[in-house]
Amino acid sequence: MIKKTKILLSVILLLGVLTPVSPSLAAGGINVIESFTEVEFPDKLNFILSAESDSNITDVRLFMYVDRLSYAHVTSEVLLDILPDRHVTAKWAWDMRKTGGMPPGTNIQYWWSVLDADGNVLETQPVTLRYNDTRFGWKSIRQSSTTLYWYKGDKEFAEELISATITGLERLYESTGVGITDPVEIYIYANSNDLRSGMIFPQTWTGGVAYPLYNCIAIGIETSNVEWGLRTIVHELTHLVIHRLTYNPYLDLPVWLDEGLAMYMEGSLTQAFSDYLSQAIKNDTLISVRSLASPFSAYAHLSYLSYAQSHSLVSMLINTYGREKMLELLTVMTEGIDYDDALEKVYGFDMDGLDEIWRDYVNQKYLDQNNASVLTGTDRVLAVLALLPASGSL
Ligand SMILES: [Zn+2]
Numbered sequence: 388m389i390k391k392t393k394i395l396l397s398v399i400l401l402l403g404v405l406t407p408v409s410p411s412l413a414a415g416g417i418n419v420i421e422s423f424t425e426v427e428f429p430d431k432l433n434f435i436l437s438a439e440s441d442s443n444i445t446d447v448r449l450f451m452y453v454d455r456l457s458y459a460h461v462t463s464e465v466l467l468d469i470l471p472d473r474h475v476t477a478k479w480a481w482d483m484r485k486t487g488g489m490p491p492g493t494n495i496q497y498w499w500s501v502l503d504a505d506g507n508v509l510e511t512q513p514v515t516l517r518y519n520d521t522r523f524g525w526k527s528i529r530q531s532s533t534t535l536y537w538y539k540g541d542k543e544f545a546e547e548l549i550s551a552t553i554t555g556l557e558r559l560y561e562s563t564g565v566g567i568t569d570p571v572e573i574y575i576y577a578n579s580n581d582l583r584s585g586m587i588f589p590q591t592w593t594g595g596v597a598y599p600l601y602n603c604i605a606i607g608i609e610t611s612n613v614e615w616g617l618r619t620i621v622h623e624l625t626h627l628v629i630h631r632l633t634y635n636p637y638l639d640l641p642v643w644l645d646e647g648l649a650m651y652m653e654g655s656l657t658q659a660f661s662d663y664l665s666q667a668i669k670n671d672t673l674i675s676v677r678s679l680a681s682p683f684s685a686y687a688h689l690s691y692l693s694y695a696q697s698h699s700l701v702s703m704l705i706n707t708y709g710r711e712k713m714l715e716l717l718t719v720m721t722e723g724i725d726y727d728d729a730l731e732k733v734y735g736f737d738m739d740g741l742d743e744i745w746r747d748y749v750n751q752k753y754l755d756q757n758n759a760s761v762l763t764g765t766d767r768v769l770a771v772l773a774l775l776p777a778s779g780s781l
Contacts, residue, residue, distance in 0.1 A: 415507025416441035422499060422511065428520045429488045429585050432481040436467075438501050438509070443471040446502035449479055454494040455600040456634060471504070488587035490598040490605055491520040492536075492572050520574070520585050532570045539577035540610040547613060548575060548620055555621030556628070559652050562705050564714040565632050573620065574605040582607035597623040599630035618653040625649040629717065637723035641680035641738075644716075646694055647701030656698055663688065664695040668753045676700065676742040680726055700741070703748050708734060 417440040425433040434449055449465040467477040483489065498513045519525070523538040528545045533556075535549045552573065560566045576582040582605055583589040586596070595606035604623040608616030626649050633640055650656070656664070667673045674689070674696060683693040705713055712733055719729045727737035736744065 415503065415505060415509070417444070417501050417503055417507050417509040419499070419501065419509065419511060422514075424497075424516055426518060426521050428491070428518070428522060429587055430483055432483070432495075432516075432518060433478060434481070434497065435476065435478045436499050436501075437474075437476045438499075439474040440501075440503040440505075440507065441473070442504040442507075443473055444469070444475045444501055444503050445471045446500075447475065447477040448500040450498050450500065452496045453489070454496070456602075456631065457600070458636060483587050489518055490596075490601050490603045491518070491574050491585065492603055493518040493601055522585070523576075523581070525574075532567060533573065534570065535573045535575060537575040540575075544610055544613065545575070548573075548608070548616060551617040551620055552624060555624050555652055558621075559625055559628060559648075562651070562710055562713070563648070563717065564710050565628055565717065567628055568631075569602050571624070571627065572603045573624075574603065575616075576605065576607040578609050579607035595619045595623045597626040597630065599627050599634065602627065602631065621653050622649040625652040633717055633721045635721040635723065638720065638725070640717075640720055641726050642682055643676060643679035643693075643697040643700055644720075646683070647697030647699075650694055650698035651701045651705065656695060660691055660695040660698065663691040664699060664749075665753065665756075667692050667696075668749055673746065673749070676745065677738045680738065699749055700745055703745055704734075707748075 417438060420437040420439060422434075422436045425431075425435070427433070436447060436449075438444055438447070447467040447469050449467060451463045451465070452461070453463075465479050467479050469475050469477050495516045495518055496513045497516060499509075499511045501509045525536045525538050526545070527534055527536045528542070528549055529535075530549045530553055533549060533552050535545055535552070537545050537548075552571075556567060576585065579594045582595070583591075583593055585605070586593065589596075595604065597604045604620070604627055606616065606619055606623060608619070626645065629640070629645065629648055639645070650660075674693060679693055679696060679700075683690050704716075716729060716733045719732055720726075722729075724732070730741060731737050734741070
């Protein structure tokens with residue numbers, strides 16, 4: 388669906404004449420007839436301007452500023468292709484398939500500059516456009532600094548999700564000292580197909596995505612799958628908050644720390660993850676911490692194990708060394724020093740040292756579980772596997 392927003396600029400032009408302003412705002416004989424945008428989410432955003440003047444209009448430019456986290460305030464300038472005439476209509480299509488997409492709710496400020504052959508220049512007042520996914524009828528609910536948008540399911544569904552968000556943020560703060568500083572927006576699509584249809588070139592398995600630069604997350608949650616949704620919302624929210632805190636031009640976080648924090652904030656490990664971890668301990672096939680600093684394997688069993696180990700690593704760091712150390716580590720990670728030096732500086736060991744300490748920790752946990760069992764042989768192993776958490780204490 389295309390949403391058309393019309394902004395008549397003649398009033399703005401009149402104000403420009405009445406109010407003493409900089410010379411660039413002087414309109415001369417130029418009159419903007421209409422300016423509007425068309426949103427074709429997620430692929431395109433069209434900007435259209437019609438203007439007339441007493442002499443030929445020779446130059447039309449569009450200026451845009453996207454409201455997102457960045458290292459510098461960047462204004463884009465687009466020179467539109469027009470034939471000089473006293474009446475021109477200029478159109479520019481922002482093709483997101485070429486530039487990469489933006490999440491729903493992104494605010495874009497834009498304005499026009501029009502020049503005629505007599506040297507008159509009209510610069511319009513900036514207008515803020517909200518780039519919404521207009522294909523769905525969104526409802527919204529707000530709690531504290533979080534706004535949740537959804538279009539399928541009743542209000543209780545939305546309330547349950549936003550409550551999980553608040554609880555997740557509290558847990559994140561209690562565990563790491565990291566809190567949100569800006570309002571967060573959460574878009575709940577009715578399922579993962581709807582979510583992916585709102586993204587540019589998504590991965591086929593994408594179920595949720597965090598947009599740290601835009602302070603926004605989007606997830607596909609079916610009303611019949613709330614339990615998964617509650618965990619995923621906290622997982623993505625943690626990525627969002629941690630990425631904003633550690634935003635830096637030098638290094639991404641090691642993947643085990645990034646994913647481990649997101650998994651830890653979800654709560655205890657689910658049985659499937661827990662089983663992969665206990666099997667790897669038993670078979671001595673744990674992945675090294677150094678390997679887990681890089682993107683995880685695409686093979687499902689190794690990916691499961693990587694997430695489970697990351698959860699365990701972060702659990703150990705927080706529970707053994709405390710939230711202040713974790714906050715310190717995250718802060719140090721933004722300073723451009725490598726992972727080994729960051730760990731050494733905060734904890735006194737590098738990645739290999741962490742690996743050693745953590746292996747002792749999980750092996751001891753595994754032994755404790757074993758010793759708790761009175762069974763022997765195969766029965767004992769099966770019993771331990773059955774008993775292993777859910778609680779994710781590994
Ligand atoms: Zn994740």
